Amino acid sequence: MAKRNFKILQFTNRLLMLEKALPEDxxxxxxxxxxxxxxxxxxxxxxxxxxxxxxxxSIIGPNGAGKTTLLNAISGVYPLDSxxxxxxxxxxxxxKSFQIAALGVNRTxxxxxxxxxxxxxxxxxxxxHPRTKSGFLGGMLHLADERREEKMIQEKAKTLLNFxxxxxxxxxxxxxxxxxxxxxxxxCRAMAGExxxxxxxxxxxxxxxxxxEAMGDLIIQLKKxxxxxxxxxxxxxxxxxxxxxxxxxxxxxxIGEGHPEEMQQDRRVVEAYLGA
Amino acid sequence: xxxxxxxxxxxxTLIILTIPAALQNNYHLMVLNVAALNIIVVIGLNLLIGYxxxxxxxxxxxxxxxxxxxxxxxxxxxxxxxxxxxxAMAITGMIAFAIGIPTLKLEGHYLVMxxxxxxxxxxxxxxxxxxxxxxxxxxxxxxxLKIAGFVFDSDLKIYYxxxxxxSGVLLLALNLIHSRVGRAMAAxxxxxxxxxxxxxxxxxxxxxxxxxxxxxASLAGSLYAHYxxxxxxxxxxxxxxxxxxxxxxxxxxxxxxGSVLGAILLxxxxxxLHAAKEYNVLIYGIILMVVLMFFPQGLFPGxxxxxxxxxxxxxxxx
Amino acid sequence: xxxxxxxxxxILSGLTTGSTYALIAIGxxxxxxxxxxxxFAQGEFVMLGGMFMxxxxxxxxxxxLPAFILTVFSVAAVGLLLEIGPIRRAKSKEILILVxxxxxxxxxxxxxxxxxxxxxxxxxxxxxxxxxLFFYGAVIMPQSIWIxxxxxGVVFALNYFFKRTMTGKAMRAVAASRRSAxxxxxxxxxxxxxxxxxSGALGAVxxxxxxxxxxxxxxxxxxxxxxxxxAAILGGYGSMPGAVAGGLLLGVFESLGAGLISxxxxxAVAFLVLLIILFLKPSGILxxxxxxxx
Numbered sequence: 001m002a003k004r005n006f007k008i009l010q011f012t013n014r015l016l017m018l019e020k021a022l023p024e025d026x027x028x029x030x031x032x033x034x035x036x037x038x039x040x041x042x043x044x045x046x047x048x049x050x051x052x053x054x055x056x057x058s059i060i061g062p063n064g065a066g067k068t069t070l071l072n073a074i075s076g077v078y079p080l081d082s083x084x085x086x087x088x089x090x091x092x093x094x095x096k097s098f099q100i101a102a103l104g105v106n107r108t109x110x111x112x113x114x115x116x117x118x119x120x121x122x123x124x125x126x127x128x129h130p131r132t133k134s135g136f137l138g139g140m141l142h143l144a145d146e147r148r149e150e151k152m153i154q155e156k157a158k159t160l161l162n163f164x165x166x167x168x169x170x171x172x173x174x175x176x177x178x179x180x181x182x183x184x185x186x187x188c189r190a191m192a193g194e195x196x197x198x199x200x201x202x203x204x205x206x207x208x209x210x211x212x213e214a215m216g217d218l219i220i221q222l223k224k225x226x227x228x229x230x231x232x233x234x235x236x237x238x239x240x241x242x243x244x245x246x247x248x249x250x251x252x253x254x255i256g257e258g259h260p261e262e263m264q265q266d267r268r269v270v271e272a273y274l275g276a
Numbered sequence: 277x278x279x280x281x282x283x284x285x286x287x288x289t290l291i292i293l294t295i296p297a298a299l300q301n302n303y304h305l306m307v308l309n310v311a312a313l314n315i316i317v318v319i320g321l322n323l324l325i326g327y328x329x330x331x332x333x334x335x336x337x338x339x340x341x342x343x344x345x346x347x348x349x350x351x352x353x354x355x356x357x358x359x360x361x362x363x364a365m366a367i368t369g370m371i372a373f374a375i376g377i378p379t380l381k382l383e384g385h386y387l388v389m390x391x392x393x394x395x396x397x398x399x400x401x402x403x404x405x406x407x408x409x410x411x412x413x414x415x416x417x418x419x420x421l422k423i424a425g426f427v428f429d430s431d432l433k434i435y436y437x438x439x440x441x442x443s444g445v446l447l448l449a450l451n452l453i454h455s456r457v458g459r460a461m462a463a464x465x466x467x468x469x470x471x472x473x474x475x476x477x478x479x480x481x482x483x484x485x486x487x488x489x490x491x492x493a494s495l496a497g498s499l500y501a502h503y504x505x506x507x508x509x510x511x512x513x514x515x516x517x518x519x520x521x522x523x524x525x526x527x528x529x530x531x532x533x534g535s536v537l538g539a540i541l542l543x544x545x546x547x548x549l550h551a552a553k554e555y556n557v558l559i560y561g562i563i564l565m566v567v568l569m570f571f572p573q574g575l576f577p578g579x580x581x582x583x584x585x586x587x588x589x590x591x592x593x594x
Numbered sequence: 595x596x597x598x599x600x601x602x603x604x605i606l607s608g609l610t611t612g613s614t615y616a617l618i619a620i621g622x623x624x625x626x627x628x629x630x631x632x633x634f635a636q637g638e639f640v641m642l643g644g645m646f647m648x649x650x651x652x653x654x655x656x657x658x659l660p661a662f663i664l665t666v667f668s669v670a671a672v673g674l675l676l677e678i679g680p681i682r683r684a685k686s687k688e689i690l691i692l693v694x695x696x697x698x699x700x701x702x703x704x705x706x707x708x709x710x711x712x713x714x715x716x717x718x719x720x721x722x723x724x725x726x727l728f729f730y731g732a733v734i735m736p737q738s739i740w741i742x743x744x745x746x747g748v749v750f751a752l753n754y755f756f757k758r759t760m761t762g763k764a765m766r767a768v769a770a771s772r773r774s775a776x777x778x779x780x781x782x783x784x785x786x787x788x789x790x791x792x793s794g795a796l797g798a799v800x801x802x803x804x805x806x807x808x809x810x811x812x813x814x815x816x817x818x819x820x821x822x823x824x825a826a827i828l829g830g831y832g833s834m835p836g837a838v839a840g841g842l843l844l845g846v847f848e849s850l851g852a853g854l855i856s857x858x859x860x861x862a863v864a865f866l867v868l869l870i871i872l873f874l875k876p877s878g879i880l881x882x883x884x885x886x887x888x
Contacts, residue, residue, distance in 0.1 A: 101475035113470035115463045126463045130475030139455030140448040378873040389827045393865040400862040558705030564698030565680050572686030
């Protein structure tokens, strides 16, 4: 049953993809009254908001506000207890993570979850998995179609690595590059999936000032290519500098949303952070 | 698959072709033949352990299913040889599919127990269903291997057939690892959640690899049955399951060439140990412990590192 | 014999073997809780229990109680050696590798036993004679009473140890979180060593009380270990009440299977039930499922 629903969603998605990318200001993601509990703890509590495409939206809030849990919910890592998530109008909360990724939502993690048993290049090539199709037979027999696709995968991956400034280290083991490079690699891998929606979980955590600025520039560059980006971050300087829109969470609910300058002045937001 | 692997394959083929001339007697050939069959099982198992990140302590069951099924199909039902072997592979694959789906949702020790339990159940069935399997005294009169009238009736002829098959399996496996599917499997074995979020259907792959590894074990089992023309349940106890897992570990998880080496070494070792008479079990156990204690990455990666120059950024694995 | 009486008989004898499975299962749980690994040599501890007891009591003609105590210490020492040597010295801490090292240890112990004691089955006389007793119409061997009694005694002793003594609580702390235990100054290495030693002792007890009923030989360790492992999983891996429940249940299933279906298939029945339970409730009968946080 779930598989049939997914096939329907895939078909719908392909129809939608025919319109290249969403025109600006169309709602790409809608969160409707979602609740998620861990045992007795309510991590997300009746949360609702919408996100328009071609924007950088930052989700901020004190620790424990539910930001990472929200990303996990969207990417299908945790099931919802109630409510629904709509991606391009399609309900995705009951889909599995890999299906959500195939529909066009890719993400990074708080601590870079790279495949350290593979090279930098191979990590990006893995990212292209949902956009490619050769299977067991093609792989084992090294058929012509598979060979062609492999070549395409390699070239695309190298182009992406170049954009992210990692081409020189393509053959390094992913675990051996610096933290800043690992975080960039994780985003590069996510972009390899050609997502409509990119979720970044604390992309500058652990980076120094210079690396943070570079990451900020990178994210803006990604937005310029038409990418919609949701950012979870603690670094207020970065958030204020690059966001088009802010959503503020506290104890699993939304306590405010708006332009960065408005949110800076909002009384409830300030209280939440200062713990008044 | 990279030039290195192609060179290794070439050397490997040359060695296989020339070794029989250097051997003194049939007994050595027999041991090598069994080694070839073990290679087939171990490669499949390594794909499961090293690439799908799962564990099975029950592969003797699939090996045994292949042996008994194709024996029964040819002897009791009169089917021709190769269709019987392929049918046995198909049925074993289906059984693996059926138990794979619930089993692979388990983790760690539960998975170990489920595969072990499955092995024991099949083993007991082999012993008890006497009218079908011949029971503890075994199943005899299994027809020899042949292709279009040419009968493989000597150890030397079988040697070339079995090593051809096992080289073929090695080739397919090497190709698979360097393909899109191979990367997906390597990803899922390292970090399943990240793999899923990158769009990889991990449950599907796990089951498929389980089925493939079972089918390979079945193929090896069938070839074994038609080689020896006699099989008995004792060969397919879970001790064999442990042996093949050990072969994977000693060769190095995830290293296919290591699997080849591990299979050959651990097939030859018990034969060498026969000379030690009642000390053989003890020595086998000690060797196992020592190798695993000091070479946890397997012998092959360890040896390879000795011969390769190491770059500061580390080598990619093959 | 009426069906209900037969069933009662089967259940009673199942509880007997089940008690030993429970002891073996506790041994598995102990080591798993402290280290996360499955100790495949656990079955060999049981075999050694029988073998050492035979050596001390039947061969060296020591009186029963000293022989009992010596056996427990001897096998506990084997457990200790296993941890101090192969487990601690292993270069890799990967669970699969350590588990396979215990497999190597189990093979080595089996091989050594083969050399020391030969291949023939041996037995112990029952602790208090062979005259069967009658319990509500069912036959029960006096040895069974010893088995129940000793098992209950051991379970109570362990319970007291874990709930009331400092060392026991320290071991539970290590099981709950190794890092926290380290931070509070608990000598984790010593606790791990203790878990192996205790498992050895438990195996010895299980072997000694079981041998008069089932005889022993150098290769009984494998099946016993497997059954004990299944029992631990059945009851919810890692919990002591679970191990006891699992052991008793497994013994009863096996006995019912042997009695009602066929004795050749009894092992298959036991494992089949185990598989079904694993598929339906993977965390075992008393286990708790876990939701993993990312």
